[in-house]
Amino acid sequence: MYQRKAIHPLSQLMSPLTPATIDTLWDIFVAVGEQWSLTDEVTSYRLRFETFLENRIAISPVYRGYYVDGAVFVTDLVAELGRLPAYNRLFKQKPRVAPSGIPATRLEAAQRYLANEFIVLRLALGGFKSFGSINYRGYFGGANIEGEPTPYRERGK
């Protein structure tokens, strides 16, 4: 009974994201690594990324809207500005104080519910390793087993 998946009743009624939407969202996720020169191998994350999208919608149905509109918004932004400038705007042009409450613009919605969340996921899946540590919040570092390497940086090593 514990293992039953948490699903919002409205989410059960929704159709799945289209492959085109998922591909656009995946490109945003890939771009996280490009923006910060992460050295992890992103292609291995595809399945977990798609599961992540499903889980977010399952818990909060409004996420389907964020994903569908965010993909359209980013596609248009890339068409207008080109890929690199578009992702610079999405990832780097942030207000000094992080906004809260209802998003005021489509850009803000995409930054908060796509870009920022994809950053957390990307770091947790392995992107953090570019910054010197071997474990990180959300990463499955492994167990503490006698005779095997400690799953985090250890004192004096």
Next chain:
Amino acid sequence: MKVGTVIIGSGVAATAVAQTLLKADSQASVLILEAGVRVKTKDYGLWEHYLLTRQAPYEQYTDLPYTTRDIKGENKIAGAADVTLNGARVFAYGGSTLHWGGWSFRLKPEDFYLKTNTGNGIDWPFDYDDLERFYCDAESHLAISGDSADPLLPRSRAYPFRKFPFTAMDGVIADAMEQANILYSHMPIARRGVPVHSSPAAPAQPGASTEPSRHAPCQTTGTCKYCPFGARYAACNYLDDLTEWNEWPGLSVRLGAVVDRIIIDRKRKVKGVTFWDRETGDLHDVEADRIIVAAGAIESAKLLLRSISTDWPSGLGNGYDLVGRYLVTHPYFIFETKFPANPKRLQAEMDFPTLVSRHFDSRAEQERGKFLLVAPPDAISFNLAEALQKGHSRQKVEELLVGDANRVRLHGMIEVFGQAGNRVKNILNDYNRIGLPMTQVEYTRDDRAFEERMAEVQSKVVPIFAAMGANLTEKPTISWRADHAASVCRMSKKETEGVVDADLRVHGIDNLYVISNAVFPNIGAVNPTLTLTALALRLGEHLSSGGGA
């Protein structure tokens, strides 16, 4: 309806007692009544949500903040000082083990002699040596990873799982403590490990876990407040095991059952409880041969207080007006200052501490209030995700990581002593969202004396910061949140000094027991859960061996 034992509450105390009773008698009839509902554990989507937002699914089942001018909250603070209930406890299946940190300390021998050593409070009716074997059992029940070679306390069995080595970040603090001549140890933590292989040629240490478990070992995910694997002990997972994996037909758990009062038969005997069903609103009576109140410190005292009769006009066991009194908790302090530089690129890799210092949790400090120091998992403040989310460039992120922009922190808890005037009561005409009467907290403290004590604490931690090249001048932030609320039904030899006896039986009543932090005469400087578990296992053994009703 008639059962052998009713247990009120479904946290660690209830679980440990129930398991002990049922292991001794597989046909025992045990009914667990829990006011709260089930929270999904080990759900991957909820875990991802926690990863992104730090919002765990059980947070909605804690007390609301106190009412203010603009906000209708819950409970009431009636004393001069604010002891915060919001966030301190969880009303749900599994109780506060849903949110606990898992720090699992034994009390020290001197803690059992507070009155003898300091003149404060009362002594425990037994001592460390009497409780030691139950501490070992409790460490097994909670699946503790710890340092079995730690000379700090005498122990007869090894921890079930090996200690977690110090993190690189904690190494900085360990080095500083060594320079300051302050002792430190590995944090004993309720994170299941991997059983060791035992063979005739190389037998495992007594106590070390050699058996596989249905519960997964810790995978160091850094998300302990909502473990995706259930590696951190949560009583609900264990209660599910008790009901689903054993041939114990007499065990049942009823959720959403809000116990209104204990039904009193005569002066020395109780005969059942009245509870109401949260879904239907219907009242039900359950008769029982024995009642065990395991509803957390505050709710346990409140239930006794609102269970009245002509023999007990001010509440069960309250003939000497002691129920609800002597409330204590741990003030939790955080010292923090600028960290000069971080060339080792240290950042949080875990979500639980690996280093603790009980140097000042000592007999020498007992009279003034012992204290504990902990290196938090984010001792150095750099937050990688935040840096990226702010839109900083890679170069800027590197500067933030290694430069002088970070803070360094040391956490701790300090012992304060119970006062008769510090108490909890029911607000009988006002109910919280769970359906329980709201709580009135009356708490007064000597702010000047406490500030003087904290200045002494600060003088003792300044050398640690200095050894790290950090200059600590700021006062600590201090939380008086009631996570470790205790002593409101304290244990005593004499009924004039406390509410329950050494066997946790309410003085003057033959078949009523309390097992929660409420029964601690004092809580020393450490988290109480391991000691609570040891007491629960001891109670279970006492009852199973024919002691008591």
